[in-house]
Amino acid sequence: MWTIYLGLTGLAAANPQVVGLGNYTGALEDPRFLTSLWLTVLYVGGSAIIGQAGLGFTLAGILRTRTGPVRRLVEGVVLLSWIPPSTVVGFLWFALLDRDEGTLNALLHTPGFAWLLDHPLLSIIIFDVWRGTAFSMMLYAAALENVPPAHLETARLADAGVLQQPRDVVFPASAATS
Structure with missing residues (x-):
């Protein structure tokens, strides 16, 4: 509620004035806000959804x-x-990514290539996926332990593909036990 109140009032802390939706419409019209919103969507999509959740689930499924x-x-x-x-x-x-003394540049024979400066979002997404996949993998592995092997075997016998098994067996069984 406090955040909504702050969004509906002006910037004056001593005597706040209600400005209505002006702050919100101003933000939506600001190209810097739209750029930061787009970068946030790319970061969350690449790091959390595709990276950590996707890779964590894949590793947990393979290791199961x-x-x-x-x-x-x-x-x-x-x-x-x-x-x-x-x-x-x-x-x-x-x-690893340093321009002058970085290990990656030494391995690729690309001295002076600035990974963090030339591809900052990609570098941060890769770092975050590397760092967060372990936690996702442990959560998914614990959830997959609750799926009875007989259910997966039945799905395989019914010719369920690699993508149909999680959708039709794993996700419903995990949701039912939580």
């Missing part, structure tokens, strides 16, 4: 049927991205 050292290795590598503090991870990514 695996056992032994391969599963433990993949889980360990994915979880290693989540364990270090954010400041350490930020420094590591900066060292």
Whole structure:
């Protein structure tokens, strides 16, 4: 409620004046706001929806049927991205993407290429996906443990494809147990 009140009043803190929807219409007409809104949609779509949720669910689904050292290795590598503090991870990514001394430029033989300056949104999305996939994978793995294997086997016998199994079996079974 407080945010709505602030949006409907002017900027004067001592004597706020009600300006109605003027602040909102002004924001919608401002090209900088529309640009920031578009960048936010790209970031959330690329990082949270496609990246973290998609990759986390895919990894959890693939690892669900695996056992032994391969599963433990993949889980360990994915979880290693989540364990270090954010400041350490930020420094590591900066060292990887640095223009002059960056590891990625050394590997690709592209000295002077400024990944963070030339492709900032893509760099941040990749960093965020790398950092957040572990948590998504753990959540989806826990949810997938509640899906009875017999349901998936029945779907396979009914010729349900790779995309139909999550839609018709996994998601309804996960929703029913939550």
